[in-house]
Amino acid sequence: MTRVTRREFLATSGTGLGLLATGCAPALKGDFAPKTGRRVVVIGGGWGGATAAKYVRLADPSVEVVLLEPGRRFVSCPFSNLVLSGVRTIDSLTFGYGGLRKHGVRVLHETATAIEPDARRVRVGEGYLQYDRLIVSPGVEFQTEQVEGLAEAGDQVLHAWKAGPQTVMLAERLRAMPEGGVFVLTVPPVAYRCPPGPYERVCQVAWYLKNAKPRAKLIVLDANQNVVSKTALFRAAWQAYPNLEYRASNKVVKVDPGVRQVTTEFGDTVKYDVVNLIPPQRAGTIAVQADLVSADKRWCEVNHVTYESVKHPNVHVIGDSTIGLPVPKSGNIANAMGKISALAVVRLLNGKEPQALAPGNTCYSWVNDKEAIAVVNAYKIDGGKVVQIEQKLTPGQSAQWGQHALGWAASIWNDMLG
Ligand SMILES: Cc1cc2nc3c(=O)[nH]c(=O)nc-3n(C[C@H](O)[C@H](O)[C@H](O)COP(=O)(O)OP(=O)(O)OC[C@H]3O[C@@H](n4cnc5c(N)ncnc54)[C@H](O)[C@@H]3O)c2cc1C
Numbered sequence: 001m002t003r004v005t006r007r008e009f010l011a012t013s014g015t016g017l018g019l020l021a022t023g024c025a026p027a028l029k030g031d032f033a034p035k036t037g038r039r040v041v042v043i044g045g046g047w048g049g050a051t052a053a054k055y056v057r058l059a060d061p062s063v064e065v066v067l068l069e070p071g072r073r074f075v076s077c078p079f080s081n082l083v084l085s086g087v088r089t090i091d092s093l094t095f096g097y098g099g100l101r102k103h104g105v106r107v108l109h110e111t112a113t114a115i116e117p118d119a120r121r122v123r124v125g126e127g128y129l130q131y132d133r134l135i136v137s138p139g140v141e142f143q144t145e146q147v148e149g150l151a152e153a154g155d156q157v158l159h160a161w162k163a164g165p166q167t168v169m170l171a172e173r174l175r176a177m178p179e180g181g182v183f184v185l186t187v188p189p190v191a192y193r194c195p196p197g198p199y200e201r202v203c204q205v206a207w208y209l210k211n212a213k214p215r216a217k218l219i220v221l222d223a224n225q226n227v228v229s230k231t232a233l234f235r236a237a238w239q240a241y242p243n244l245e246y247r248a249s250n251k252v253v254k255v256d257p258g259v260r261q262v263t264t265e266f267g268d269t270v271k272y273d274v275v276n277l278i279p280p281q282r283a284g285t286i287a288v289q290a291d292l293v294s295a296d297k298r299w300c301e302v303n304h305v306t307y308e309s310v311k312h313p314n315v316h317v318i319g320d321s322t323i324g325l326p327v328p329k330s331g332n333i334a335n336a337m338g339k340i341s342a343l344a345v346v347r348l349l350n351g352k353e354p355q356a357l358a359p360g361n362t363c364y365s366w367v368n369d370k371e372a373i374a375v376v377n378a379y380k381i382d383g384g385k386v387v388q389i390e391q392k393l394t395p396g397q398s399a400q401w402g403q404h405a406l407g408w409a410a411s412i413w414n415d416m417l418g
Contacts (some may be wrong), residue, residue: 024203041131045069046138047331048319051338080163085204114291117312138284138318148254156257180215181273187222196229206241223251228245237367283321306343324359356381364405372401
């Protein structure tokens with residue numbers, strides 16, 4: 001049985017002042033011990049973690065759920081490319097965690113600094129949180145070291161691949177770019193967060209430039225051999241953008257903000273006025289430090305039914321940090337993994353066999369201010385593994401798919417956080 005001791009409260013609260021400032025202090029006093037003694041800790045309040053935290057509570061309200069998430073507000077990456085074109089504001093993609101608290105989730109705006117699987121505890125500040133089951137959904141981290149000059153460049157070179165301040169800064173730089181200027185967007189090699197995301201961004205930047213700075217140019221340097229998702233649909237959409245130059249097999253290995261230039265692995269240099277460099281990625285740092293990653297030190301292998309780590313029992317990994325399932329690194333998939341892992345965790349805590357549930361994925365991409373394209377993937381569990389059974393693409397782009405995208409977003413944001 002896991003109980004939060006008074007010592008643990010105090011230790012977890014660190015300086016105390018920090019947690020008082022977050023408004024979480026009352027949660028650390030008095031009623032913090034779970035009634036049943038069973039506790040699930042969730043690391044990361046993004047698409048996977050927020051969903052998992054809510055659904056553990058929905059599946060069994062007697063289980064205490066503690067969600068660790070340093071961010072006070074959730075900002076959605078889906079639709080954030082529309083902030084660059086000015087079609088959406090970042091505020092319209094930003095939500096609070098109040099909905100989760102209403103479901104009885106203890107939301108602590110803290111960073112998990114270590115996982116100790118053998119002791120079944122997570123380090124937070126100077127203290128620890130014990131868990132019966134842990135769900136880890138820390139998203140991705142950037143492999144900055146793979147691009148020379150990137151670490152030193154700081155905010156001079158933006159990724160805007162975690163929606164938030166960088167998204168707004170990149171939008172401002174796009175607005176301030178001189179007419180006739182060059183915007184360079186780089187795409188990392190697979191596997192990375194949101195396979196169609198960079199190409200949707202290409203559409204949004206090209207659409208903006210076409211309308212606001214018709215003599216300006218967008219150069220896309222893609223490390224991959226071709227557009228990696230919705231290929232024919234994106235290529236058809238790009239016919240509307242004569243200001244776009246797409247170069248496949250152009251992996252960027254160096255950036256020099258001093259002379260505003262990137263260099264590809266073949267030594268070609270490209271000058272820019274504004275750069276958006278999306279770096280190569282790996283699982284969130286906490287997953288790497290906790291030895292949840294495979295031999296490649298990048299991504300986490302999991303059981304396809306329970307999402308339990310193949311390396312550490314009682315630790316489940318979901319969302320973009322995972323690898324090995326035939327699914328994209330998408331918010332829709334992270335949301336599905338959140339629900340499935342939550343149900344599996346509750347059944348395991350109650351001594352029951354987990355159900356074999358497969359995720360599903362619907363992914364919309366905006367190709368201008370009104371029109372979208374989409375892909376739907378269906379999966380099943382076969383022999384204990386997730387396998388794809390169908391993939392369907394929209395026949396083309398349309399404003400009707402754009403309307404469907406709006407419906408999808410409203411529904412899934414509410415499913416996660418409402
Ligand atoms: C531009 C763009 C467009 C996209 N468009 C779409 C789309 O249209 N549809 C779609 O389905 N997907 C889309 N995605 C992908 C989607 O955003 C991701 O797949 C999704 O966010 C993955 O969820 P996650 O839970 O794995 O990670 P995240 O949502 O990134 O959540 C991870 C959370 O963990 C927290 N965290 C990390 N480390 C710690 C720690 N040590 N302690 C506590 N908390 C920690 C972080 O603060 C973060 O909040 C898009 C992504 C981008 C970048």
